Amino acid sequence: xxxxxxxGLGPARPEHLTREAMQVLxxxxxxxxxxxxxxxVRELVADLVPALQVRSLDYLYAMDGIxxxxxxxxxxxxxxxxxxxxxxxxxxxxxxxxxxINDAVLWIRRTCAEAGHPLRLVHGMSFLDLILDRVYWTGHxxxxxxxxxxVAQDGMDPDTRSPTVICQLGESSSGGDAVDAGSSTAMLAAxxxxxxxxYPGDHPVIILYSSGRPDYRSxxxxxxxSVLADEPVPVYSNLWVPALEGPExxxxxxxxxxx
Amino acid sequence: xxxxxxxxxxPTALLRGxxxxxxxxxxxxxxxxxxxxxxxxxALERRxxxxxxxxxxxxxxxxxxxxxxxxxxxxxxxASVKLWTDRxxxxxxxxxxxxxxxxxxxxxxxxxxxxxWPMPDEEWITAQIPPGVRSICRRSDTDGSDLLEGITGxxxxxxxxxxxxxxxxxxxxxxxxxxxxVGRLVRAEVAxxxxxxxxxxxxxxxxAMGEVRMEALAQAAYERFGVAGLIAPRAPIxxxxxxxxxxxxxGDVLHQACDTAxxxxxxxxxxxxxxxPVGWLLWRGPHGAVAVQPEAVAVLGxxxxxxxxxxxxxxxxxxxxxVKQMADQLVKLGAATA
Numbered sequence: 001x002x003x004x005x006x007x008g009l010g011p012a013r014p015e016h017l018t019r020e021a022m023q024v025l026x027x028x029x030x031x032x033x034x035x036x037x038x039x040x041v042r043e044l045v046a047d048l049v050p051a052l053q054v055r056s057l058d059y060l061y062a063m064d065g066i067x068x069x070x071x072x073x074x075x076x077x078x079x080x081x082x083x084x085x086x087x088x089x090x091x092x093x094x095x096x097x098x099x100x101i102n103d104a105v106l107w108i109r110r111t112c113a114e115a116g117h118p119l120r121l122v123h124g125m126s127f128l129d130l131i132l133d134r135v136y137w138t139g140h141x142x143x144x145x146x147x148x149x150x151v152a153q154d155g156m157d158p159d160t161r162s163p164t165v166i167c168q169l170g171e172s173s174s175g176g177d178a179v180d181a182g183s184s185t186a187m188l189a190a191x192x193x194x195x196x197x198x199y200p201g202d203h204p205v206i207i208l209y210s211s212g213r214p215d216y217r218s219x220x221x222x223x224x225x226s227v228l229a230d231e232p233v234p235v236y237s238n239l240w241v242p243a244l245e246g247p248e249x250x251x252x253x254x255x256x257x258x259x
Numbered sequence: 260x261x262x263x264x265x266x267x268x269x270p271t272a273l274l275r276g277x278x279x280x281x282x283x284x285x286x287x288x289x290x291x292x293x294x295x296x297x298x299x300x301x302a303l304e305r306r307x308x309x310x311x312x313x314x315x316x317x318x319x320x321x322x323x324x325x326x327x328x329x330x331x332x333x334x335x336x337x338a339s340v341k342l343w344t345d346r347x348x349x350x351x352x353x354x355x356x357x358x359x360x361x362x363x364x365x366x367x368x369x370x371x372x373x374x375x376w377p378m379p380d381e382e383w384i385t386a387q388i389p390p391g392v393r394s395i396c397r398r399s400d401t402d403g404s405d406l407l408e409g410i411t412g413x414x415x416x417x418x419x420x421x422x423x424x425x426x427x428x429x430x431x432x433x434x435x436x437x438x439x440x441v442g443r444l445v446r447a448e449v450a451x452x453x454x455x456x457x458x459x460x461x462x463x464x465x466x467a468m469g470e471v472r473m474e475a476l477a478q479a480a481y482e483r484f485g486v487a488g489l490i491a492p493r494a495p496i497x498x499x500x501x502x503x504x505x506x507x508x509x510g511d512v513l514h515q516a517c518d519t520a521x522x523x524x525x526x527x528x529x530x531x532x533x534x535x536p537v538g539w540l541l542w543r544g545p546h547g548a549v550a551v552q553p554e555a556v557a558v559l560g561x562x563x564x565x566x567x568x569x570x571x572x573x574x575x576x577x578x579x580x581x582v583k584q585m586a587d588q589l590v591k592l593g594a595a596t597a
Contacts, residue, residue, distance in 0.1 A: 060469065074466045086446065
């Protein structure tokens with residue numbers, strides 16, 4: 001049956017996948033749905049449902065000189081067209097939660113809502129759930145969520161009364177272009193300089209990242225803000241910035257999972 | 260007797276025409292190890308020399324690249340022709356296509372239809388046609404039958420191959436009609452599109468073409484290999500077939516494990532007009548040519564399976580340490596072995 005389903009796979013480990021997501025992927029084998037995804041998503045799906053063919057969207061990331069917002073809008077239009085004009089059963093598989101930092105999903109939701117098209121959203125665990133296990137967030141003073149680009153380039157200063165998660169430390173544009181780890185220090189330096197205008201140099205910040213394949217353990221290191229840019233960070237890294245006057249526990253690095 | 264044209268691509272056993280099939284004749288006569296080694300390669304060597312003499316860098320570069328490719332092509336072509344004719348094996352399409360490029364380069368033949376497939380010259384065609392031909396059978400619009408008609412004067416009769424449908428799309432209509440064009444691909448009404456004209460500049464056309472290539476299984480293969488890509492849509496690209504030669508075995512006494520040549524190059528320098536002598540390691544197997552210093556080729560030429568590296572260095576009046584270093588590298592590259 002024609003329709004459009006967006007499936008969040010969670011942060012990476014198969015055990016973080018919801019049962020609903022697994023049911024959709026296994027069901028696609030029988031319904032003949034057209035499944036679309038990027039490279040890292042295809043690898044994960046290949047582990048979960050090896051017989052399922054996932055059409056590669058990698059070509060969108062190979063198009064130099066086209067701004068990412070244009071690419072994401074095109075992707076969204078294409079998937080909506082495929083489902084509701086070509087009348088195909090379409091499944092768009094994304095990493096993490098579909099609701100976090102995904103412009104294509106935003107456009108799909110908006111387009112479907114405006115056109116009255118049914119859209120099924122299968123939630124996935126977000127990377128935020130995963131990285132918060134290395135800090136102690138109380139919630140007593142709220143939580144801010146920004147991208148490194150927001151702070152370093154858009155001039156958005158965090159409110160120092162609340163803790164802040166700053167995502168996409170190792171990326172190089174507002175569109176989320178990933179750079180290799182060695183090039184991340186330019187973004188870190190810009191971020192550090194902007195944060196130093198509102199936090200002291202000895203403010204303890206925590207860099208949160210993942211060990212990557214295959215076990216995706218949560219890794220973290222705490223540094224004073226002043227040395228944030230002294231070492232590169234992995235591409236998908238995040239920064240925890242405690243509030244200036246917040247609870248002491250929010251400044252503490254939590255131990256990693258012993259397993 | 261029927262006469263079948265050389266195109267639109269090498270015929271498989273199921274598609275060969277009864278009578279005189281020039282596509283089959285090409286496979287039998289030109290797509291062979293012996294033809295590549297004894298006719299094509301020397302012709303390419305001559306073309307390199309001629310191009311260098313008249314200062315035509317791009318032509319010299321094309322001929323040099325062709326000559327270097329002739330080693331793996333010669334190694335793979337006989338088995339590839341068999342696999343193609345017996346069962347249209349997708350994996351061998353790049354070998355046939357590379358051989359086709361070499362044939363065009365060496366013989367100065369033009370191409371027939373889309374893809375790299377050769378249209379031999381009149382002399383070759385005439386030499387293949389036996390007495391008794393009555394008509395020419397057209398297998399597709401781009402198979403060269405019109406040219407055959409001009410050469411022989413025989414009438415053309417339609418005998419089209421049953422192939423997946425292809426939409427012919429004007430490049431400037433790709434963006435305005437994108438939904439309709441891709442919709443036909445998605446519903447499998449056509450296997451791919453043939454784009455006519457230059458893709459307009461700007462992101463919309465590139466994004467549309469990206470979607471076409473993503474949705475049409477045969478699109479990339481059709482763009483590379485023409486009708487052969489329709490027959491075998493999963494055909495890989497040439498580079499995917501090549502792998503580094505296996506390393507040799509270390510030892511005190513070595514012998515040569517590949518062919519060599521010293522020719523001005525590399526191709527990029529020929530184009531830029533900055534060529535200098537380059538040594539090439541060339542294998543009779545699915546391995547790309549490797550460029551080395553000409554001195555390494557000289558050292559390799561001395562490896563006779565009897566003399567030690569020290570003796571070779573002495574005979575060349577070269578420092579033993581340098582020769583040993585070169586020998587070690589040549590073993591690692593698979594050019595020399597104990």
